[in-house]
Amino acid sequence: MVKAYTQEHVYKHPWERVTSASWRKYVDPENKRILTHIVEVDTLDRKLDLSSGKLYTTRALTIHAPGPWFIRRIVGQDICHCVESTIIDPKSRSMELTTRNISLQKFVEVEEKIRYDPHPKNPNAWTVCKQQTSIRIKPLSALASMAEKVEQRCAERFLQNSAKGRDVMERICKYLEAEASGISL
């Protein structure tokens, strides 16, 4: 059984600024107070293809994902390790991130895909963010009997974190915009 959902958000900022903000989201110290579920982020690999201009990056994310006691008893830990792969194509102005869990795989498979593209109606000034998340509780795992409940809770948590992430992104975009026009905030 898979629970999947999609979210879409329009940033009234150009694609270049929004993608810059995405890189800063987990890294800038002020954001750590808000995005408390992100414990650690490290870059594992990066490749710049000099001919196409495409930038490939892989990052390791350590996420604090506490669940209710009955889940914790089964799963045994609050920490989840994920790998995020990103491809940025500056020529076509597209950015795609895919994040998957690599720990807790015997219990759950989570995959999140995020795309940032220029807004079709206002490609130079606005950016569309499309986010697709899927959660699958492994059928034979100890969590299977309460799969629906767990998936529901995961979905709620992801939605909360997405909303926080968007707020952080908007803040960074405003800061970058002010910086670009020479105003200091």
Next chain:
Amino acid sequence: MSSKEKKTPSSTSPCAQLRAAYHDCFNRWYSEKFMKGQWDKDECANHWQKYRDCLSQHLEDKHLRRFLEAESGQIDGAATGRNIRE
């Protein structure tokens, strides 16, 4: 195998400073060069290398081996075979 993993505060990570230096370089290069059409030079290669070398040294501390094993299937863009549509 579940292990008790402590929440390591990022500021005490042994590679934190090298990581921060790499991020500073990356953010500057990204907005000032890469986003303005200059993608013919990887300007932060040095910073990246130092940071990466530090990560390799601390492989055991940070359970990075499992990340690296997972990562080797990711960069070529191929799906890892997970079927999320049933």
